[in-house]
Amino acid sequence: NSFYLKIRLKEFCSKFQIELSNIVDNHTTHLITDEEGETLVCPLSKKVIQSVARHMYIVTYRWIDACLKANQILNEKLYEIQGDLTLSSDHNGMQRSRQSILPDSLPKNLLFENxxxxxxxxxxxxxxxxxxxxxxxxxxxxxxxxxxxxxxxxxxxxxxxxxxxxxxxxxxxxxxxxxxxxxxxxxxxxxxxxxxxxxxxxxxxxxxxx
Missing domain, CATH: 3.40.50.10190 (BRCT domain)
Structure with missing residues (x-):
């Protein structure tokens, strides 16, 4: 439930010295989101769209639990959201956006630059x-x-x-x-x-x- 998740989130931020924010801006690196079961599919929200535009990691809450359990920050890829409940469960737009600005993706092409x-x-x-x-x-x-x-x-x-x-x-x-x-x-x-x-x-x- 959401109360439990908030406690885990605070514990996670405190343990790994991570700043928690309610808004998505140019300082945000990760968006933690709900998912449908354990499917890596999330509701399509304004914050999800803003995060895709900023090429961020969009991960399920399970990443937080896994990091706390392992007592270290784990690779996000296993927990990266793959789709949403509105458009498609596996469009992988989040990953495509994030990878589009990685150093080995040069030259960097933004989606709408033309x-x-x-x-x-x-x-x-x-x-x-x-x-x-x-x-x-x-x-x-x-x-x-x-x-x-x-x-x-x-x-x-x-x-x-x-x-x-x-x-x-x-x-x-x-x-x-x-x-x-x-x-x-x-x-x-x-x-x-x-x-x-x-x-x-x-x-x-x-x-x-x-």
Missing amino acids: FSIMLKCNGCQEMMNNDELIELVQLSGAKHTTDSHFSRLQIGITRIVLCEKEYLINRREMYEKCIQAGIHFLTPEWFLESLVQYRIQPFQEYQITP
Whole structure:
């Protein structure tokens, strides 16, 4: 239960001189999460998404118990989360993200580095507001743009507008011009689901039309 887990977590942090935080930021190295049984599958939460964007270890609580039992910090790999309850149980996006910045993965390629993304949505499914989405866009290597000259051709850059269907109501003319210029209108779920799985998802399922 959660009370027991909190006690174990405090014991773990005290024993190994580890700082405990309730937020995921640039100082965080590990996210400890619940899992479904002992399946290495966790609920998909905002913190999980923020951790994938920062290439961190995302591990089950069992890692803490194993370290305490062994009286030393154990290799995380046996306890690394492999999937989530929303998208897939074994997409391995967490591991792909973490390994993408290891020294032997040079040159480091961020997932969205060839993308320019404009937000015309209001967050995503009450999970995230726009400021949090923008932070993830930037952490993932994309250029966040608010520029009205977005439609000008940029060689090698894929241009995306994240929006909901309501945004395109009464904007058909603008939509047609943008489509002709090669801009894609996608739901914000496309960005988050690509990020979590650490693979660019096909546009088709997420495309928005007026």
